[in-house]
Amino acid sequence: ETGVTQSPTHLIKTRGQQVTLRCSSQSGHNTVSWYQQALGQGPQFIFQYYREEENGRGNFPPRFSGLQFPNYSSELNVNALELDDSALYLCASSSGTGHTGELFFGEGSRLTVL
Amino acid sequence: DAKTTQPTSMDCAEGRAANLPCNHSTISGNEYVYWYRQIHSQGPQYIIHGLKNNETNEMASLIITEDRKSSTLILPHATLRDTAVYYCIVRVDGSSNTGKLIFGQGTTLQVKP
Numbered sequence: 408e409t410g411v412t413q414s415p416t417h418l419i420k421t422r423g424q425q426v427t428l429r430c431s432s433q434s435g436h437n438t439v440s441w442y443q444q445a446l447g448q449g450p451q452f453i454f455q456y457y458r459e460e461e462n463g464r465g466n467f468p469p470r471f472s473g474l475q476f477p478n479y480s481s482e483l484n485v486n487a488l489e490l491d492d493s494a495l496y497l498c499a500s501s502s503g504t505g506h507t508g509e510l511f512f513g514e515g516s517r518l519t520v521l
Numbered sequence: 522d523a524k525t526t527q528p529t530s531m532d533c534a535e536g537r538a539a540n541l542p543c544n545h546s547t548i549s550g551n552e553y554v555y556w557y558r559q560i561h562s563q564g565p566q567y568i569i570h571g572l573k574n575n576e577t578n579e580m581a582s583l584i585i586t587e588d589r590k591s592s593t594l595i596l597p598h599a600t601l602r603d604t605a606v607y608y609c610i611v612r613v614d615g616s617s618n619t620g621k622l623i624f625g626q627g628t629t630l631q632v633k634p
Contacts, residue, residue, distance in 0.1 A: 411564075440620030449608060449624030450565065463621055497564050501619055509555075510620060512564030 410434060411500050411513035419519045420488050428483045428516045430498030439481040440510065441473060442497040450497055456481055485518075493520045525609045530629040533603075539596040541628050543609030546590040553614050554585060555622070556594045558605040565608065565624075568594065599632045606630075 410433035420426050432439050438457045442450035452465040456475035470486040479500075485492055495517050499510040526544040533539040545554065555570040569576055569583045571592075576583045582595040596603055608627040 438620050442624075449606075449627055450622075452621045452623065455620035457620075465621070499564075499620060509567030509570070510565075510622065512566070514562075514564050 411498060411511050413496075413498050413513040413516050415516055416514070417517045417519075419521060421521050422488055422490060424488050424520075425484065425486045426488060426518060428485075428496050428498075428518070430481045430483070430500075430513060432479045432481065432498075432500030433511050436500035436502050436511070437479050438501045439475055439479065440499045440501075441481070441483045442499065443467070443492075444495040444497060444515070445491075446494070453483070488520045490520050493518060525611060525625055527607075527609050527625065527628045529626065530631065532631050532633055533596075533599045535601060535632055535634050536598055539599040539603065539630055539632070541594040541596075541607050541609075541630065542591065543594070544591045545609070545611050548589050548611050549613070551613050552611045554583065554589075554592050555610040555612065556581070556583065557608045557610065557622070557624075558603075559608070559627070560602075560605040568607075599630075601632050601634065604630060604632045 412431045414429045440455040441453040444450040453467050454461050455463040459475045472484045474482045495515040497512050497515045499512045501510050553570050553572050556568040557565040559565045569581050571583045585592045606627040606629050608624050610622050
């Protein structure tokens with residue numbers, strides 16, 4: 408167990424709706440990154456938050472947005488859901504920029520868009 | 522970040538060593554080799570990483586060739602619980618994107634009784 412917790416574990420939405428996913432990072436970790444994993448694919452980097460600011464983003468449209476709070480927990484928001492947004496969304500925490508080491512992943516939130 | 526190439530799938534007998542190869546022929550001098558695995562329906566789990574020396578921890582050993590163009594992850598005594606997708610990733614450490622990993626398709630390792 409990594410100490411990274413995500414909620415909800417499963418949810419179903421319809422096309423056009425909005426969704427918020429939540430992540431609590433491991434104690435002492437101030438960097439949170441989010442990944443999207445479609446069925447049968449490797450995880451794809453969405454963005455990273457460090458000290459409450461986004462400081463790295465993958466190839467995802469602006470309707471994917473996030474927040475990081477003073478306690479370093481984080482949210483991923485997706486607006487105007489599309490069918491292709493159906494995926495496992497993973498959160499990972501690490502101890503900050505310039506750090507050499509591993510990421511600690513949560514178990515993910517599985518989103519189904521109908 | 523350099524691209525990696527891994528076999529799509531491998532089988533291994535329980536109790537035997539599992540040797541998972543990875544090719545990273547375009548690796549730069551400051552890029553580390555990382556290995557993660559993902560057991561079905563779970564988040565990826567860190568296994569090991571290295572720069573140019575061979576590394577060993579309680580989970581596995583990492584052998585990096587002298588020219589650093591390829592590496593092998595060794596699970597010395599594979600168990601059924603080691604059945605997973607194994608990802609080989611190269612990245613620059615100490616950069617601003619420490620939370621960013623570029624995952625490929627990985628190798629699906631099936632450990633058989």
